[in-house]
Amino acid sequence: MKQYKLRPGVVLTEVCGEYLLIATKEAKAFCPFVTQINEQAAAFWRILEKANTAPKILDQAAVVMGKEKKDVLVSWLAFLSKMSKAGYILAEEAE
Amino acid sequence: MNIEIELAGLRLRLGLQLPETARYFQNYITAVGCPAYDVTLDPEDPGQYPLVCFDGVLTPHAEEYMLIARASQFLLRHRRVVIHGVSFLRHGKAWLITATSGTGKTTQLRHWQRLWPEEIELINGDKTVLQLREDGRLWLHPSPWTGKERDIGTANGELGGIVVLQQADHNSIRRLTPRESVLRVFQQFMILGDTEEEVRAACEIEDSVLHSVPVWLLENLGDETSAALTRECLDEYEAENHETV
Numbered sequence A: 001m002k003q004y005k006l007r008p009g010v011v012l013t014e015v016c017g018e019y020l021l022i023a024t025k026e027a028k029a030f031c032p033f034v035t036q037i038n039e040q041a042a043a044f045w046r047i048l049e050k051a052n053t054a055p056k057i058l059d060q061a062a063v064v065m066g067k068e069k070k071d072v073l074v075s076w077l078a079f080l081s082k083m084s085k086a087g088y089i090l091a092e093e094a095e
Numbered sequence B: 001m002n003i004e005i006e007l008a009g010l011r012l013r014l015g016l017q018l019p020e021t022a023r024y025f026q027n028y029i030t031a032v033g034c035p036a037y038d039v040t041l042d043p044e045d046p047g048q049y050p051l052v053c054f055d056g057v058l059t060p061h062a063e064e065y066m067l068i069a070r071a072s073q074f075l076l077r078h079r080r081v082v083i084h085g086v087s088f089l090r091h092g093k094a095w096l097i098t099a100t101s102g103t104g105k106t107t108q109l110r111h112w113q114r115l116w117p118e119e120i121e122l123i124n125g126d127k128t129v130l131q132l133r134e135d136g137r138l139w140l141h142p143s144p145w146t147g148k149e150r151d152i153g154t155a156n157g158e159l160g161g162i163v164v165l166q167q168a169d170h171n172s173i174r175r176l177t178p179r180e181s182v183l184r185v186f187q188q189f190m191i192l193g194d195t196e197e198e199v200r201a202a203c204e205i206e207d208s209v210l211h212s213v214p215v216w217l218l219e220n221l222g223d224e225t226s227a228a229l230t231r232e233c234l235d236e237y238e239a240e241n242h243e244t245v
Helices: A039-048 A054-065 A069-086 B019-025 B060-076 B105-115 B178-186 B196-212 B224-244
Strands: A002-006 A010-015 A018-023 A034-037 A089-093 B002-007 B010-015 B029-032 B080-090 B093-098 B120-124 B127-132 B138-141 B157-167 B172-175 B215-220
Touching: A002 A039, A002 A054, A010 A039, A010 B178, A010 B196, A018 A039, A018 B178, A018 B196, A034 A039, A034 B178, A039 A054, A039 A069, A054 A069, A069 A089, B002 B019, B010 B060, B019 B029, B019 B060, B060 B080, B060 B196, B080 B105, B080 B157, B080 B196, B093 B105, B093 B138, B093 B224, B105 B120, B105 B224, B120 B127, B120 B138, B127 B196, B138 B196, B157 B178, B157 B196, B157 B224, B172 B224, B178 B196, B178 B215, B215 B224
Parallel strands: B093 B157, B157 B215
Antiparallel strands: A002 A089, A010 A018, A018 A034, B002 B010, B002 B029, B080 B093, B080 B120, B080 B127, B127 B138, B138 B157, B172 B215
């Protein structure tokens, strides 16, 4: 099963109700310096700060977003794809 | 060589690699030959600015430019940040026109200076210092970084609003929502963001900006009409707020 990890050195901040991901020195070589994300993506990010496998992430996301897991799955996959391509999320096979 | 400057109400000691760089700060120097410094270039800095530091060779102009972000690191600890924009006082408030280089900030400033010279007082022509004061008010200050045109100002004042420029095939101005503003404004903060502390300090300032003042987007041809449109917008805003107060 894959484990997901947030890129170390990336900070999620909230500015006037909007969300930014900002790469500090540790992360700058691997992802954009600043990216604006929406509320749902920020929620996934916060979940990933604590949970690291897809089942756990989806369980928590369903609770946080008040949706069925199957509905959250589509959003999660879209988030995962975009964030992985940008270098914000790392995936590795769990031992 | 170490010099001390006064910047946005703070004393800041710069450790200069090249003594000739001091001339860029001459209007701000309060002491020369200090025993220590608060800000100096990092050894890796020349390599990070290839367009300014050709072949890694340090010149006074390059050192002056590279010190902006390093100075901003110091300023953030004191709730101040360098922001890329021209600024002027008008009707008792400070107004910032911001955009990436080459978009037309100086062009807009020239229109204002030519058409309505008695109305405005220059704060800075390129890199302005934005301060979040203890009382929550936002303040614009001049800085030594005045751009290639060397537009030197001395005024300072409370921030009234921000105009973000975008080149277009027409002239229009509209107020932006926080969602539309947040990235546009943050991208004009001259920061390195090396640490989480710096990032959060910059975001605290921006949060206050977006809660406190309007941000407009001026899509423009760069002509006098676009400046007149901005002026009309500021007049309307001032009239509305005067009525509200």
